[in-house]
Amino acid sequence: MTDLSRRLFDELESLVLIDPHTHINPHSPASKTLADIMGYHYYTELAHSAGMPKAYIEDKNISPKERVGRLVEKLGDLSNTIQVSWLMEIVREFFGFQDDAITAKNWEKLYDNALAKMQQADWEQQVLKHSKLEGIFLTNDFDDPLEGFDTKKYIPCLRTDDLVFHFEKPATRERLAKATGIEATSAELLRSAIGKLFVHFKKKGARACAISIPPTFTPTKVGSGDAQKVVELAAGGKPLSADQSAQLSQFVFWTLAEFCTEHALPFDLMIGVNRRVYEDGVYQGQDLFDKRVSLLQYKDLFNAFPKVTFPISVLGTTSNNELVSYAWIFPNVVTNGHWWYSNIPSYIEIDTRSRLEAVPRTKQVGYYSDMYKLEFALPKFRMYRRILAKVLAEDFVIGRGWSETKAVEFGKQVLRGNVETIFKV
Amino acid sequence: MTDLSRRLFDELESLVLIDPHTHINPHSPASKTLADIMGYHYYTELAHSAGMPKAYIEDKNISPKERVGRLVEKLGDLSNTIQVSWLMEIVREFFGFQDDAITAKNWEKLYDNALAKMQQADWEQQVLKHSKLEGIFLTNDFDDPLEGFDTKKYIPCLRTDDLVFHFEKPATRERLAKATGIEATSAELLRSAIGKLFVHFKKKGARACAISIPPTFTPTKVGSGDAQKVVELAAGGKPLSADQSAQLSQFVFWTLAEFCTEHALPFDLMIGVNRRVYEDGVYQGQDLFDKRVSLLQYKDLFNAFPKVTFPISVLGTTSNNELVSYAWIFPNVVTNGHWWYSNIPSYIEIDTRSRLEAVPRTKQVGYYSDMYKLEFALPKFRMYRRILAKVLAEDFVIGRGWSETKAVEFGKQVLRGNVETIFKV
């Protein structure tokens, strides 16, 4: 890092954050053992990719400690990955680890030290404070009661994949009926049920509706007759053709967007993931993408819902040029973080540079952690802050003669300010 | 900038340019008020994207000064964009503006200062001289009489979108009949009418034929029977099927390429734009792209017309790897500038680096401004020259041990020399 980048980084590091997308369980937000950290799918899938059998990793008969011991066997082959650099940053920052690598020789001591720390009563608070985090968006199932936690700190978000893509499954319909008291046997009843979910989530302080979407999906408005037909078929447990399934998904999706208008909720779209591409992959390590996807598929949606803000994440850097362009033209399209297969420094840097110079500064959510356990916010946001500091230094302070103060203000807006204004936190 | 880059930049800055693609109106090339500058679609669309209502921006009942005042309200939210950096460079270079930003407090004085300058009788000449511009390619409607201006300085270019994609519209056919004296009621008559346009444009010194093309279009030769049928239908005001419309476009397009051979005119292809994607967008702020386009769609064309040079612009950086490869293989494919959604520094840099190292140096047109008013050539070309200087410094002087003289020669060839040889200016 140059001195300039370092100064900007230090300023950005001082900022207290709201993390606008995570998978945190608010009833158990911090890790209990190192297995919670090393069990993150990034490590299990990379260990498996490097040759460790799935059964060895996912063996249900082993203790958390044994699981960590097994994963450590593969860390050497993964030492180059940015994901393992997150792990190293976690163990250094939180557990005082000082060796160069986690190995067969030192992992047990690390495990025990970590355990002792995590068993402290205020571990969650320690992590939040050390990570400078004061708000954390959740990813809640549509039937989540949203009770038993501080919804100011752990902010609900209505996740809708199941409704849009799995309404045909009896389990989904049962959960919906149970959550809303409505048997969604017609298009109108389904709409009513969904409306109830929105009321519930809004009452509990939800700040977004969210969904992840396969590259093949194109949202559009379905005629009421067609909608009625496919809902009835699905509700009756009848098989749907591929076209009918797509219509059903489109109808539910469109209905969600309508309620987002009504309830003034941003609709986070995470575009491009194909589920279960690698069928024998580890848990959460089976999904990949097809870069033959275009935001043009969202033309109808963006035009039809001018009052809904769509914070958009794309799975590949290959989609970033489109995302920048669509956010530059559509008032309701906002760039949102760096997702999954584009969440590595080389791609974050390219994508950040283009966004910072071509999308209105009010329309960029710089980063979210996507984490399952609190300890990951620190290394992931720090990775982003390093890149952000570098881009601000090179492209704005040096490239355009901006003052450092002005550059830091821009960085803070992208890191935090826009989260507040866009999600009305 | 490093000292080395600065030295190369200074050399490139000293070069007098011919701008090979603009939308300049030769009867009114320079701005008359600051509203001509700030009314450029980049500012209106970005202001709208950042939340300013279209009606507020496009209100027909307001003065140019009021329009500027309104747009200034949104400049703060756009201060990060490269487009606003062009604006700042214009007001500093041409109007002596010295503040850090254009704000509610200082814009009126700026407006008045600019107005006084623009009202000087030789403003056009001042801008040309200060911008080191001596030739400017136009974008002329096919029925432009091309009279009343110096065609040596403002060089005609036959723009053909209307003919290829809108021959079905009665207005297009009427304009064609009026311009040529030929009612294009058959394929042969349509060909004759197009031939007349070429004769007219060539006589007036046209140096290129040009068109922008949607990602779905694939040029190919249409059989004479099919051509005859679709021209007759269209000329008769009959509705065409989607396939017939495509054939009509293909027939007109192919005919244009034939006349380009006959008249030795390069055919500028600007590939990839979908029109009216954002239906409620501001004027010229509605178009976007679908990255699922390939230059393979142009295989038939490139093979069939070896004598026509095709300077090609692509809308997204996502198409640049293909463009580099096609220009490296096809003798008649030339890389042309950095268009629209790829015309931002981060993408220009990536695209420039790959072109400079993989396409024959004689086959690269480095940049064009695409401007509507003369004042934009300076900041846009300067942006490009900064990047070009950086790439020449890093990749050629440092990376390959080239002398600075040799690097500057290459830069000048890309900036100007190739414009002369390719377009025979």
Next chain:
Amino acid sequence: MTDLSRRLFDELESLVLIDPHTHINPHSPASKTLADIMGYHYYTELAHSAGMPKAYIEDKNISPKERVGRLVEKLGDLSNTIQVSWLMEIVREFFGFQDDAITAKNWEKLYDNALAKMQQADWEQQVLKHSKLEGIFLTNDFDDPLEGFDTKKYIPCLRTDDLVFHFEKPATRERLAKATGIEATSAELLRSAIGKLFVHFKKKGARACAISIPPTFTPTKVGSGDAQKVVELAAGGKPLSADQSAQLSQFVFWTLAEFCTEHALPFDLMIGVNRRVYEDGVYQGQDLFDKRVSLLQYKDLFNAFPKVTFPISVLGTTSNNELVSYAWIFPNVVTNGHWWYSNIPSYIEIDTRSRLEAVPRTKQVGYYSDMYKLEFALPKFRMYRRILAKVLAEDFVIGRGWSETKAVEFGKQVLRGNVETIFKV
């Protein structure tokens, strides 16, 4: 280069290599005249692209020396290309050339000097030693007897394009019958014939099966009835429909993968090339790509053959984000070099950065030369080593605080270690 990059580069340069993909003829591996070097398709296609007529380049009535003289006429227009920088590095390293460029005035002397060198009895050994090469993978036709050369140094590789995509051609079937003694008139007989080829290649020390694949191809398992039908049609010289042709290719391809399992051979996939796009191009200068290809097309294959390692090359940098992701998830997918239209420094750098930080370090084959003559390994690998040193310096030593020793170890693993482990050399 910074001092740090230089130190890393020097360490990487000291490494003796095994080149995991070339087109070397083991019976004539080194060049005999400068025409062998300048006749490489990169120079003929670029000279043609820059305007030299194909007939002038490929004239069969001229001597090697005259051919070089002709190509030299165009070198000035190609002096910017990385390919010509390879040529300059060759003539400087091997023939003591000291001028700044090869020109009409100095080429004859260079030709003669080179000839004298190449006529030395141990020229091949000189090149190997100076290039630090000890193993070279070949690209062998399926009916290659693999005799008359040292298969430890020149390592056989079964190239299968003809079998998969040209079994319909009588010549292919005749070659197969001659090589195996089996008339492949049924699916089972075709399978037997292919099996014989594998036995032969394995016996001769083959270390990989390989194929280049058009972007339209999707491997999948074909039912035995369909397979039988299309093989019979093809073997009988009957015309196949497009669908049947595709099935035939799929059947042969799947059979190859089955034998790769049986014989524990990696299956190199070179994905994305369309053949004969530029129909009048020079020899080997006619192929281009369509970026609308996805690794998702290989889903069935990767899932069905967990025991086969697939080292994958992609033709465009546009496919690299997918390749990184698929190699990160699928245990049997390995990244392999930088192929053809992505084999230029700007794209190698982007692609290398992402691979080094997101793919397990054991699953990356850094580079292969793809050369036809031995002299090219030196400049091509040197180009790669420069970039690798830069990325290791910036992203690992500076960016992550790695020691130089650790960075060099990683670099050496990617350059050589993984070639040994993945191909079991």
